[in-house]
Amino acid sequence: MTSSGLRRDELAAFLRARRARLRPAEVGLPEGERRRIPGLRRQEVAQLAGMSIDYYIRLEQGRGPHPSRQVLAAMARALLLSRDEREYLFRIAGENPLPAGGPSREVTPGLRHLIDAMTETPAYLVDAAYQVLAWNRLATYFMGDLSAVPDADRNMIRWTFRRPVTDSHWSDAETICFVRSTVADLRAAYGRYPADPAIRELVTELLGTSPRFARLWAEHDVEERRPIVKRVPHPELGSLEFECRVLHVPETDQRMIVYVAEPGSPTQAVFRRLAERVAP
The missing domain is CATH 3.30.450.180 (Beta-Lactamase)
Structure with a gap:
């Protein structure tokens, strides 16, 4: 754990596990060619979250910078996290979860x-x-x-x-x-x-x-x-x-x-x- 409360290893493991459970069709991507491993590719998650591929890879490897609240929210949306999972993501990143301002009206x-x-x-x-x-x-x-x-x-x-x-x-x-x-x-x-x-x-x-x-x-x-x-x-x-x-x-x-x-x-x-x- 860093002085900021960021638990890099737990964050990295959590991101990898959540990415592995998603199928491309669940996030509106074509299945495409046969995949060697289950789940989404790292570049696909980065694209869905609107962030650079290199930044996301470093987070999954436990060596990235402290992610901002905006980055955490974007990754939560990209990985289709539940409310409990979203809160957990914020906690292990050393942040308090964002308050629920209103119901989601975004159609994935x-x-x-x-x-x-x-x-x-x-x-x-x-x-x-x-x-x-x-x-x-x-x-x-x-x-x-x-x-x-x-x-x-x-x-x-x-x-x-x-x-x-x-x-x-x-x-x-x-x-x-x-x-x-x-x-x-x-x-x-x-x-x-x-x-x-x-x-x-x-x-x-x-x-x-x-x-x-x-x-x-x-x-x-x-x-x-x-x-x-x-x-x-x-x-x-x-x-x-x-x-x-x-x-x-x-x-x-x-x-x-x-x-x-x-x-x-x-x-x-x-x-x-x-x-x-x-x-x-």
Whole structure:
């Protein structure tokens, strides 16, 4: 350990181990030719982090200079570190972890490719405040074409609580359970990111415009998120039934929402026809 608190050997070993576990496809790189060793190459990590290859190699060899907080943050993003791993990286580099100023709204290349690869499954990505960040072609049949919608209006929770009280949406028990868990998840984000103005403004707006949201918010509920079965009378596609899965992405604190049709079901057949229709 140096006088600055930098543990060079531990930092070097940690970087090597995290690099070895990543596949090129996870960070949006082509697999390319057969690799002699698992994981990314050093130059690939350096490129993803926006730093010189020589500097990164010296860090992995335990002989580099004391990395700045900006360099540590860039390496954490490049290596897709979880929050715990990111904190550990800062600690062994002799730095206090950066405070969480707000939810990550950066869509990594790997997640973008994953969503696009789900050609027969509607899927979209939201941040911790349920702001829609990315979506695939099939998702537009349920959300519309969000490319023409201002960023501020791409929020799932805002859409939900703008529905009139007479909407059949509010009479479905599974949907109510899903909405309740979503509000609980938003409350957790509100606590994690107290300095984020977008989350504060969303909560303030809904407290003033939606009595239903205000009641759920006041309950301070925390529920384990679970999948629900959605039955949707789609105006164009007919009656659909699918499992709505919410998958947490730890390294960015984002959620991927996926509509999973039962194999062999009429809904799966509809999704496949749609995939053929929108294929590039």
